[in-house]
Amino acid sequence: MDKMNIYLCGVGGQGIGLLSEVMIRSAMEAGYKVFGADTHGLAQRGGTVVSHLRIGDGVFTPIVPEGQADIVLALERIEGLRGLLKMLKPGGTVLYYDTAQQPIAVRTGVDAYPTGDDVQKAAEAIGTKAVPVRLEDLPDPRMQNVAVLGRFASLGLIEGMDSSIIEKVLQSVVPPKVVDANLKVFQAAYSSNDVAGKRL
Amino acid sequence: MERLADLLIKPEKWSGLVMGNDALVRAMFESGVKVATTYPGSPTPEIAAAILSVPEDQRPLVFQYNTNEKVALEVAFGAAVNGRLSCVFFKSVGLNVASDSAVQLPMMNIIGGMVVVIGDDPGANSSQNEQDNRHFSRMSYMPMFEPATPAETYSMFLEAAELSRKMKMPILFRMTTHVCHARQKVDFGTFDPAPPDWTPKFDSKANGPYFPIAADVFPLKTMALERLDRVREYGETSTSNVIYSPNGSEPINGKRLGVVSASMPAMAVLENFHESKKPLDLFKLGISYPLPNDKVLDFLRGHDEVLIIEELDPVMENEIKSMAWDAGAHCKIFSRKQRADFMGELGPDRTWRILSETWPDVFAERKPHEVQKSLNPRIPQMCPGCGHRAAFYGVKKSLPENAITVADIGCHSLGYYSPYNMGEVLLCMGHSNGTAAGMSIGNETRKVVSFIGDSTFFHAGLPAVINAVLYDYDFTLVVMENGTTAMTGHQPHAGSGEIGDAIPIQSVLETLGVKFIKRVDAYNQKALQEAMKEAMDHKGFSVVIASHPCMLKFTREQRRKGKANKRKMHVQDNCNRSYECLREFACPSFAVQDDGSVVVNEELCIGDGSCMSTCPVNALKFSETE
Numbered sequence: 127m128d129k130m131n132i133y134l135c136g137v138g139g140q141g142i143g144l145l146s147e148v149m150i151r152s153a154m155e156a157g158y159k160v161f162g163a164d165t166h167g168l169a170q171r172g173g174t175v176v177s178h179l180r181i182g183d184g185v186f187t188p189i190v191p192e193g194q195a196d197i198v199l200a201l202e203r204i205e206g207l208r209g210l211l212k213m214l215k216p217g218g219t220v221l222y223y224d225t226a227q228q229p230i231a232v233r234t235g236v237d238a239y240p241t242g243d244d245v246q247k248a249a250e251a252i253g254t255k256a257v258p259v260r261l262e263d264l265p266d267p268r269m270q271n272v273a274v275l276g277r278f279a280s281l282g283l284i285e286g287m288d289s290s291i292i293e294k295v296l297q298s299v300v301p302p303k304v305v306d307a308n309l310k311v312f313q314a315a316y317s318s319n320d321v322a323g324k325r326l
Numbered sequence: 327m328e329r330l331a332d333l334l335i336k337p338e339k340w341s342g343l344v345m346g347n348d349a350l351v352r353a354m355f356e357s358g359v360k361v362a363t364t365y366p367g368s369p370t371p372e373i374a375a376a377i378l379s380v381p382e383d384q385r386p387l388v389f390q391y392n393t394n395e396k397v398a399l400e401v402a403f404g405a406a407v408n409g410r411l412s413c414v415f416f417k418s419v420g421l422n423v424a425s426d427s428a429v430q431l432p433m434m435n436i437i438g439g440m441v442v443v444i445g446d447d448p449g450a451n452s453s454q455n456e457q458d459n460r461h462f463s464r465m466s467y468m469p470m471f472e473p474a475t476p477a478e479t480y481s482m483f484l485e486a487a488e489l490s491r492k493m494k495m496p497i498l499f500r501m502t503t504h505v506c507h508a509r510q511k512v513d514f515g516t517f518d519p520a521p522p523d524w525t526p527k528f529d530s531k532a533n534g535p536y537f538p539i540a541a542d543v544f545p546l547k548t549m550a551l552e553r554l555d556r557v558r559e560y561g562e563t564s565t566s567n568v569i570y571s572p573n574g575s576e577p578i579n580g581k582r583l584g585v586v587s588a589s590m591p592a593m594a595v596l597e598n599f600h601e602s603k604k605p606l607d608l609f610k611l612g613i614s615y616p617l618p619n620d621k622v623l624d625f626l627r628g629h630d631e632v633l634i635i636e637e638l639d640p641v642m643e644n645e646i647k648s649m650a651w652d653a654g655a656h657c658k659i660f661s662r663k664q665r666a667d668f669m670g671e672l673g674p675d676r677t678w679r680i681l682s683e684t685w686p687d688v689f690a691e692r693k694p695h696e697v698q699k700s701l702n703p704r705i706p707q708m709c710p711g712c713g714h715r716a717a718f719y720g721v722k723k724s725l726p727e728n729a730i731t732v733a734d735i736g737c738h739s740l741g742y743y744s745p746y747n748m749g750e751v752l753l754c755m756g757h758s759n760g761t762a763a764g765m766s767i768g769n770e771t772r773k774v775v776s777f778i779g780d781s782t783f784f785h786a787g788l789p790a791v792i793n794a795v796l797y798d799y800d801f802t803l804v805v806m807e808n809g810t811t812a813m814t815g816h817q818p819h820a821g822s823g824e825i826g827d828a829i830p831i832q833s834v835l836e837t838l839g840v841k842f843i844k845r846v847d848a849y850n851q852k853a854l855q856e857a858m859k860e861a862m863d864h865k866g867f868s869v870v871i872a873s874h875p876c877m878l879k880f881t882r883e884q885r886r887k888g889k890a891n892k893r894k895m896h897v898q899d900n901c902n903r904s905y906e907c908l909r910e911f912a913c914p915s916f917a918v919q920d921d922g923s924v925v926v927n928e929e930l931c932i933g934d935g936s937c938m939s940t941c942p943v944n945a946l947k948f949s950e951t952e
Contacts, residue, residue: 137704150509154343162509166368166452171737171813172914173706186597187590188508191675193695208701227930228917229704234745234909235918237702251698267929298327 127158128184130284131194134177135209136201136271137227144299145199145271146177151295153181156286163188174205181284197283199274202227206256207245216252221278223270224260257281261314269311272296276315289316331379335386341513346476346506347372349514350415350443353483355386356517359413360438361405362389363398365785366814367417368452369506370445374415374817386519391817391825394755394785395420399442400427406440407536409527411491415443419754421459423786429466431496432553433546435533439491441483442468443499448637449671451503454735454754456669458638463498463615467550469557470498470615471566472589473505477512482566482612484515489560494533495553500614502589502637504671558616566612567621570596576605577630578688583607584629585681586622586646588614591635594677604688617645626650626657633660633684637672660684705743710915711881711934713848713874714738714806718746719911719940720851721775721804721872724858729773730765734758734787736779737813737876738806745912749777756786759794759803766799773862774801781811781819783831795838798866802858805831807845807873816879835869842868849874851939874936881932893933893948895926901945911940 132149136142143164150162158181165175178190195213198220200206206222214220224242231237242258249256259277264270275296279289293312300308333340334352344352350373354362364374377389392398395416402414414424421428421444428442447453463470471486473479479501486497530536538546561567575582584607587595592610599606609625611617626632626646634643643661650659662668663683667676675692682689708715718741725731733739733749734757741748751761762776778787783805791803811817818824821831835843842864844857854872861868884890895915897907901924908916908924915931916924938946 138706139709151343154511160343160510163504163507164509166372166507171706171709171740172704174704184597184600186593186600187674188504188510189671189673191673191695194675204701205704208704211697211699211701225929226917227914227927229702230707230744230912230914231702231705233912233914233916233918248698 127182127285129180129182130196131190132179132181132197132199133190133195133209133213134179134199135205136175137205138172138175140175140201141268141271142175142177142201145201145275146179147299148275148292148296149199150179151299152287152292153179153284155291155295156284156288158286159183159185161185161188174208197278199278201225201270201274203242203245203258204229204240207240207248210245210248210256214252214254217254218252219254219257219281219283220249221257221259221274223274224258225267225270259315261311264311265307269308272308272311273315276312279312280316329379330376331381334376335380335384335517335519337517337519339514339516341511343509343511344476345372345509346473346479346501348376349476349480349512350483350501351376352514352517353480353487354413356515357484357487358411358520359441359487360387360410360522361402361412362387363392363401363412363414365392365395365398365416365420366811366817367395367420368445368814369447369501369503370415370417370443371814371817372506373443375815386522391819393820395424396427399424402440403427403431403434403436406436406438407434407528407533409438409525410522411439411487413441413443416445418444418446418453418457418459419455420444421462422754425462428462428468430538432467432550433538433543434496434536435494435549436490436496437494437527437533439487439494440496441486441490441499442496443501445506446500446502448502454752456638458641459498459500460614460641461639464641467554468496468498469554469613470500472500472612472614474589474593474610475505476508476510478612479505480512480514485564485566489557493553493556495550500589504590554616557613558618561613561616561618562621564613567618568610568612569625570599570608570610571605572596572599573603574605575607578604578606581630582628583685583688584609584625584632585635586611586625586632586642587635588612588642589637591637591672591677594672594674595635595681597674598678598681598689602689606688611642614642617642617649619649622646622649623653623655626655626659629657631658631660631685633681635662635672635677635680638668640668706740707743707912707914708737708740709878710913710930711877711932711936712737713808713872713877713936714741715746715911715913716851716874716936717804717806717848717854717872718748720848720854721858722746722748724855724862725775726773728771729775732758732762732765732774732776734776734778734782736782736806737808738777738779741777745910755782756790759787759790762801762803763790763794763797763799766801769800775862776801776803777806778803779812780805780807780809780821780831784820784829791835792838794867795840798841800866802861803867803869804858805869805871807831807871808876810876810879812876812879816876832871840869841866843871844869845871845873847874848872849936877932877934891933894928894931895933895935895937895946896949897924897926898945898947900943902943904942906940906942907937907946911937913937
């Protein structure tokens with residue numbers, strides 16, 4: 127593979143770090159040359175946090191250029207829309223966890239919060255379909271990232287980066303105490319084609 | 327998976343996925359750094375976190391958080407002239423704070439060796455500017471290394487440390503945000519955990535003088551300039567200054583084309599060469615000051631046209647053009663054409679555009695990405711339960727309409743944003759009390775209020791506080807006390823009690839002779855608002871300490887102890903939709919439904935209760951949830 131760009135986004139505190147850790151290590155396990163970069167600092171305080179992952183022999187720098195992401199993985203709806211608009215290539219893939227963290231502009235009545243249809247329309251405008259992910263009864267909202275990961279794994283978008291690799295990496299990076307809970311969420315998200323609204 | 331802490335001190339060779347900041351730490355250990363110091367600041371705090379991940383009894387160096395960057399640099403210098411290889415690291419603007427001492431270093435015979443690591447921030451990802459610290463190397467005669475990747479961070483730090491030790495001179499090691507935070511697989515060498523030799527080696531007679539003053543400056547400056555010439559010679563053959571020709575080296579349309587670059591933009595150029603398959607050459611400078619004259623001139627003479635691509639200021643451009651003029655080199659030299667390209671990071675897309683503006687026949691013009699619709703950015707905000715929010719809410723309620731508020735650096739800088747709009751002017755760490763003092767002069771009509779965080783109070787805040795006591799300016803300082811250095815990841819400070827005994831800010835203020843001091847829990851709206859009114863009624867300098875522990879830190883610690891707070895806030899039926907909690911207090915845990923009702927997002931609420939007293943109809947109550 128010459129070049130594949132993956133853009134991860136969410137809100138500070140949602141656990142984008144774990145998602146990016148599993149993704150980059152899985153790509154490495156699959157034998158790819160990898161380059162990545164996470165957000166640190168100011169934005170972690172409730173702002174948009176992003177993480178870049180680029181894989182392939184043609185990659186020499188860590189930041190995904192605008193409009194060139196093959197895949198966008200988002201942990202919240204408006205961030206999914208933002209990532210799609212700013213980063214996604216026409217025909218690329220966007221997955222987002224369907225939860226809402228209203229930005230201050232929504233709470234103060236300045237902006238409207240986008241509906242699922244708004245996201246879908248923006249996706250259709252660039253020739254793709256957005257994939258919402260949601261699991262009811264998550265033991266901890268901090269596992270939404272793992273639900274997105276499981277759904278991503280089920281799509282088999284990156285050659286050689288099989289779900290067995292992703293699952294193994296996930297197992298090795300989460301604390302031993304919560305391995306089982308995380309695997310359960312991963313498998314639930316993985317095993318359904320339409321996980322929107324699926325119960326664990 | 328092997329833990330980073332174990333890998334960092336592994337004696338054998340290893341290779342693994344690391345961040346640039348982690349690669350730097352392994353390089354420190356391998357090269358024998360014995361003293362490392364810092365004041366926390368993005369993009370470098372993970373360097374300290376990686377060092378501290380190694381248990382103290384296995385840590386091969388002494389590490390310290392110091393009061394500010396200047397003190398940290400001086401501690402590292404003192405250790406280095408006493409014979410220990412030392413390293414100080416801090417954020418880009420940290421070099422401004424440290425500069426008074428930093429500019430002296432090249433005139434010193436630093437027998438142990440010393441590397442000054444800075445995290446520059448092109449793109450101002452987390453800084454108040456994007457200053458180009460390459461100018462500091464020129465101003466102080468300090469050689470500069472510029473790694474472009476985590477792998478280069480490792481190899482070039484080893485080289486810089488060795489050169490510094492050998493030539494007894496300081497090296498400025500310039501990383502940038504996305505070199506610090508980039509992750510890739512890096513191959514490391516062996517590490518010999520030899521016991522340190524702590525014999526004091528300072529000897530001003532044998533190795534000095536270390537005393538630049540008046541005419542004594544000149545022999546020391548001469549030494550600095552001579553050493554700089556030796557580094558220039560060293561750079562002619564160093565493998566850190568390297569020419570890449572990934573697609574061969576052929577004339578294109580009859581012309582030999584080359585690019586000179588450094589740091590991350592050089593890698594972006596390589597990426598573009600890879601994509602275009604065109605046979606251009608890239609001269610990538612790893613030692614960017616002093617430039618290797620002969621090697622640069624050879625490159626110019628070997629090409630008909632050369633394009634210089636660098637981030638931020640035209641530093642290399644000006645030096646290379648003047649070299650070419652002096653040498654009469656017949657090479658056309660191009661540079662960035664757009665003012666916008668003097669700002670921000672130059673990734674592969676912007677670099678391609680610069681190449682295409684210079685050589686449109688070689689690099690075809692590309693349409694920039696068009697965004698079908700733009701969304702308002704998600705402004706960073708204070709966390710649920712943050713004491714600063716409660717403080718800003720209460721201070722705002724107490725202030726007259728025409729008051730002037732002066733901000734400072736820290737999590738509480740976020741008070742600038744709506745709906746609080748507290749803090750209208752910002753320069754740098756510790757500026758607030760100097761600026762507020764000036765605002766108060768001759769001002770009989772508008773109240774002046776300044777803010778400062780507790781870590782910044784000790785870092786750079788004290789001189790202006792002392793000044794305020796002496797002149798008894800008529801303004802009110804609000805100390806935003808949360809017991810930690812929160813924004814950069816909860817590092818200790820002088821008042822936190824994690825290093826030595828805590829130095830309480832209240833005692834410091836009392837000792838200094840501040841006449842009005844009130845310390846209140848920021849959650850207690852009544853007490854806070856009363857204290858603010860009293861403080862502003864006091865003629866002269868007054869201080870309110872709005873205190874509450876950082877709740878992000880507290881919640882994490884509780885969770886680790888298995889004591890997560892299960893209680894959540896609930897909006898009761900008597901809510902009259904005044905939206906005070908949603909729009910004025912504005913904790914992110916509140917959300918508005920389509921029907922206009924207010925709910926609590928339980929994913930975010932930490933059950934702190936700081937919102938309770940802000941509801942005019944008492945509709946906010948706790949309920950236990952499982």
